[in-house]
Amino acid sequence: MAMEDEEIERYARHLVLKEIGGAGQQRLRAASAVIIGAGGLGGPAALYLAAAGTGTITLIDPDTVSLDNLQRQIQFATTDIGLPKAQTAGAGLARLNPLVNVRAVQAALTAENAASVIAGADIVLDGCDNFETRFAVNAACHARGIPLVSGAVGRWTGQLGVFTSGLRDGSPCYQCFVPAIPPDAETCERVGVVGALTGVIGSMMALETIKWITRAGEPLTGRLMIHDGLAATSRTLTLRRDPACPVCG
Template sequence: MNDSQLLRYSRHILLPQIDVRGQEKLTQSCILIVGAGGLGSPAALYLAASGIGKIIICDKDNVDLTNLQRQIIHNTDAIGEPKTASARRTLNHINPEVEIMTLQEPATEEMLVHLLSSADAVVDASDNFATRHAINQACIIQKKPLISGAVVRFDGQVSVFDLRSADNPCYHCLFPLSGEDNDPNCAVMGVFAPLAGIIGCTQAAETIKVLLGIGETLNGRLLLLDGLTMKWRTINLKKDPACEACSSSSARASNDGG
């Protein structure tokens, strides 16, 4: 690391759990963020500020006036332009050393599998179940950690699905595809703006912990926040041996044969 980097990241380097070696690992890491909205904004801001070497941002939408209440990576001047372009500009201002790659297109499973081949982890900041399940499937295929978050109204949730180990639960174990006909829509249901920041920042923190192998991550735990009472709850998660997404092909074949 050069002198400028030692100064920029000095408060991380002072932490014995990170130190110079850990910070160097962050600068060599690549993170995929799916969604540049309420969750993706704070997650991207803190990951860039923390010195992640490369950040890939995927979002198909343009900035709208209604986004600005919570999507803090965008500003009023960005209304009408792609969220990916707005996010890249903001992140470049925060930390020009970070390489920002953007994709303004829907996140398909095929595309995600390709991107994850070179990424170390993915932050799921999407807003619909179809995309979340596509991300989950890509992470299973590529054996990559998934840092998942969601907010609606005053309720937030965050978890880590560390799919580097086949023994860990996946997103589908928690939220099976069956029965999910409608996505919670913040345009109809609303969302408490600071809650998006809290959950998105938690995703950034969990991502850094996953990359460095420090502390105890939320793998195997779902953290729930009631923004009205500021009460946190934790639900322990277990792998579903009959999960259609992450169970072994032999187990699926056995279930089909039964």
Template sequence: MTFCPTRTAQIDLDDAALLRYSRHVLLDEIGIEGQTALCNAHVLIIGAGGLGSPVALYLASAGIGTLTIVDDDAVDLTNLQRQIVHTENRVGQNKAQSAALTLQQLNSQIEVRPFAERASGERLLELVSAADVVVDCCDNFATRHTVNRACVVSKTPLVSGAAVRFDGQLSVFDSRIAGAPCYHCLFDEEGEANDGPCATFGVFAPLVGIIGAAQAAETLKVIMGMGETLIGRLQLFDARSSRWREMKYKQDPHCPVCGNVHAR
């Protein structure tokens, strides 16, 4: 098993942590070594909305040592239909800060770093480079491409998800692996892909939980080097029929984002 190299200070599991995460430790595929890797990992979550809520909750409960959450938006009453990390008394509060309050109450052993900003450029690259894994939980096409470029440059694994109406999708991108495709290989910026905002199209509340939980699972697997992640595979979920479909894809040799990444 190959573990993702962490960029935070190494810690060992004490008796309290061994008890808290005992249901993970009991799994042969995880054990003490895998849980230790999780507790030493640093994950960056872009967006604390519908997808970011279950992602953050599961990563915090699983013991990810450091969670950095970036979101410049404020909690709105219409968010509470699906954004389960927030509460009624936090309407009007920044989402990253609201999420941090919930996560620290859930797990006081981890560090949560909320950033009430829309990171871009060098600032985004700085945040991405400091993380072991980035989880893209944003709600727009342009930001996904911006985050993807930063992940390719820094060679940081990216777990991407999307959910709108009754349709969800997720995949994993890892530029550390030769020949692995990036988000741009799958969705060209000049293409017609457009998920659109939930305020315009609506979203089935449990859908973001399904996709977000799957994103959290892929994140844990990347960190621990466990199982088979969704690199080169796009999972598509239709909540109306409760059916999953899978599409395989490869790196575009002419991709302007990752085509020459392994030659750098």
């Protein structure tokens, strides 16, 4: 389907990129992305995906906006305190780009509902803050052959990986990297996080998603990028599939 004049103007900076162009922008318009968590990571990722013209964006989050969210979750305002995150963030996406179809679900993703939540998605972004949800979405993405973009932050460090175990033989899933919930698992609530770091990792989650959808560049598949905000350095590790993995082994 040809792009309308409004789309040509709105996405002009994409259209002149040889790696995206008209064909890539059409792929974005036809794509469906599911974002788990509408907070520090999911919020900026969703904003950039909406601005980029991703056709359908589904936000799932069980929580409401609280005052201590506002230090990093810049998609919300003080007047949003007490409102559901998914619907409030979704309304902001619709204002940013009315051409995007936005779905908001106020619910927690669990092992029981994960398959139905991600059904029909072309790609899933996981910005949640607990391992139970990460494991559930990883297993569902592997079973359905959907690429998973996973991000996490804590203190001054963030990490990002792209997992395609259900699509490519030999590629690892998230649980190859984290086989079990660590007994000393940290949370941002307990150890803190610098707010701007969530914007860095959330934006990179959107970037990897755009690359995957438009087939631009080299995706972070099978690799983990770790960013040290204090040292201003990044390093990338190669991940291997675990033959004993309970999900993909």
